[in-house]
Amino acid sequence: MPIQTHPAAKMNAPTGLFANHFLRGGQLPGGWTDSIATAGAAVSFSQGQEIFSEGDDADRFFKVSAGCVRLCKYLASGRRQIEAFHGTGEIFGLEAGDAYRLSAEAVSECTVVAYRRHALQPANGNTALFEALFFHAMGDAARAQEHSLLLGRSCAVEKVSIFLTERARRDGAGWAVTLPMSRYDIADYLGLTVETVSRVLSKLERDGLIKLTTARTIAIRSLTALRSEEA
Amino acid sequence: MPIQTHPAAKMNAPTGLFANHFLRGGQLPGGWTDSIATAGAAVSFSQGQEIFSEGDDADRFFKVSAGCVRLCKYLASGRRQIEAFHGTGEIFGLEAGDAYRLSAEAVSECTVVAYRRHALQPANGNTALFEALFFHAMGDAARAQEHSLLLGRSCAVEKVSIFLTERARRDGAGWAVTLPMSRYDIADYLGLTVETVSRVLSKLERDGLIKLTTARTIAIRSLTALRSEEA
DNA sequence: CGTATGTTTGACGCGAATCAATTTTCGTGG
């Protein structure tokens, strides 16, 4: 069975300002990076390492060239909320203000390329880049809203099911989903505890919807059934 | 005691593309509307009326000139999640795709002005408008992420407390917070039930943090104490 | 004034968090 197409991918091209770009979450059209100065060569981070921290001066933004990055926020109580995971080709860390509102950390060993924010100049006639950034911001907002929906109105089984189908759609490798992140990361992304995530995965396996090949590799037995678990 | 300034308002002006605009959530600089064609005069909606529906052709976007609008999504199960409330001066309904991803409804009697999306042309040299839209999108993303944090990692008391302090900050009318929306709306915004919202408000009143003057008017007794209820 | 809608309060049950204990996985050095 083919992986179903995400609703957003079905949209037709709109008119006017909106006629040129259709981007998947966080991505920008190829070649755009040539038009602005980079802050340097690609930088690698080992697993768990911090790329930038909430409150840091947001003078740079990044593109993932390999691996996976998480954007998260820590509360005074020690709780953590992961806002998003960013994989290869996606950009992150572009802020409107002068400080990062979230921290970025390497989920897995990863490589990112940094770009200087002040290199972005709207007056230089590079409307294509400008448009791309605009759509990036719009995509960010859309994904954050989807995330809110997930967090606000779903029970544990629904959350995990949605997470898995979304993952399956992303890496598009058929039924095998490879998770770069830990159960803790998944829990903090879904607003659950590690134990609950683990329990739900076990339940989904007992029900025959998935198979936990290894802890970080999940085979999806029935995407249809899994989707039906989504509210 | 003065209402505390929201962190975002404290940011210093950044450089480059980011040097010109500092906008509160969803707002655009005055006068920008003169530069594009409107779809017509202001339109009024009565309480509860639908402005647009999820899936509708998103050829227009709107600015609230009076009243309050809610953006929400309905799940198949009948559950509803409110993503945001938009008050006077804020714009909403600007989409990257060709269809609205959310429905917009009038929370209170309200008036909005519609603008044609295709009137937005980046090539006409109107970089100021373009920048404004970019920052609008960035602001949308930021607020959606704050919302995620709220939904994912807060208990009922924290959610309501954050909601109230945010409201107090918005209308800035000292200690009296006027709520244009019902308890149902608040509940669906916070990912709670009406009963829980009501119970928490009663508890906050019992504890002396607020005073329920009328159902839709709340006097804040101690903003400090209320803030300490936040996570 | 009566009906509908919105709000509050109470009783109860369920789902997910918490606390606790294994088991598994994985990185590291012998």
Add this chain to the structure above:
DNA sequence: CCACGAAAATTGATTCGCGTCAAACATACG
């Protein structure tokens, strides 16, 4: 290559916050 220790993941027992169900009360509207 295997042994070891640490971290990750799973599983179980119990608690508790919030949802659900139900009813009383308040407010707005025709």
